[in-house]
Amino acid sequence: MEKIILASQSPRRKILLKNITENFEVIPSNFDEIWDENKNLEENILDFSEWKAFYVAKNNIWKIVIWCDTFPVHSKNGNYFKPKDLDDAKKMLLSYSNEVLSVFSWISLVKILENWEVKKISKIVETKIFWWKITENDVEKWLEKNEWQGRSWGFSIEWFSLQFVKKIDGCFLNIVWLPVNILKNMLEGF
Secondary structure, eight states: OOOEEEOOOOHHHHHHHTTTOSOEEEOOOOOOOOOOTTSOHHHHHHHHHHHHHHHHHTTSTTSEEEEEEEEEEETTTEEOOOOSSHHHHHHHHHHTTTOEEEEEEEEEEEEEOGGGOEEEEEEEEEEEEEEOOOOHHHHHHHHHTTTTTTOGGGOOTTTGGGGGEEEEESOHHHHTTOOHHHHHHHHHTO
């Protein structure tokens, strides 16, 4: 397999990528995300994904650069990020009760060839999390586990929160930051 660069500092993505190959290095992308109000969510995130990968690729010719970003969208409340504090986490977790959370990953592979020709491929992966009813008492216990800290969406799917998941429609690995099964197929066709 060709030399690969993971353009992300995420420890989880690094661990998951090792399931495909040990032949990679980590070079975080320092590309600044600037939201374009004239574009929709999908267009903005695809731009970020491709530019973040390109930003690293331009200094690493002939290497495949992988960038992946994961983004949750609540069925009623829109986009979610990391909770700011305990109260924000509580509101976020309660909002999942009997709802659906879509988790999108944008994966981009970029490689700079001779004469600065750019080879790239991007893919969007969606996984839906369907939640059971979640009570305030459930959330209080959940918050005691401190899973919300530093976590997008205020939880880690593989721990305490899993008991509140009714079903998952799509790739489970997408929820834990890198759908390696899909990435493997992308790499094989690249």
